[in-house]
Amino acid sequence: VTPYVGAGGGAVKYDFQQHGSFVDFETRRLFNDSFDSVGWAPSAHALAGADVRIYRKLYLTMEGRYTWSKATLSEDFVDFAPLDLAGFRLGGGVRVAF
Secondary structure (H helix, E strand, C coil), rough: CCEEEEEEEEEEEEEEEEEEEEEECCCCCCEEEEEEEEEEEEEEEEEEEEEEEEECCEEEEEEEEEEEEECCCCCCCCCCCEEEEEEEEEEEEEEEEE
């Protein structure tokens, strides 16, 4: 068993869309529209995992990673807080060493 920990940074690409009926609070009228915000946001992450040797050069791997990231929305979204892109990811797989 080979455990590991790590930290890093990078960028997250996001594409946030809302489609539907909305209320204009000044006139109280309903209107249909689509709002979009697309872009990249900086991110930081921390991770931990382990590789377990199953047979000679064959390994089973598991990793947990938490990413922190927030994105400022486009001008379509007036007075909205930043979009929270943070979250936990658990992954697993098989590795073959050459």
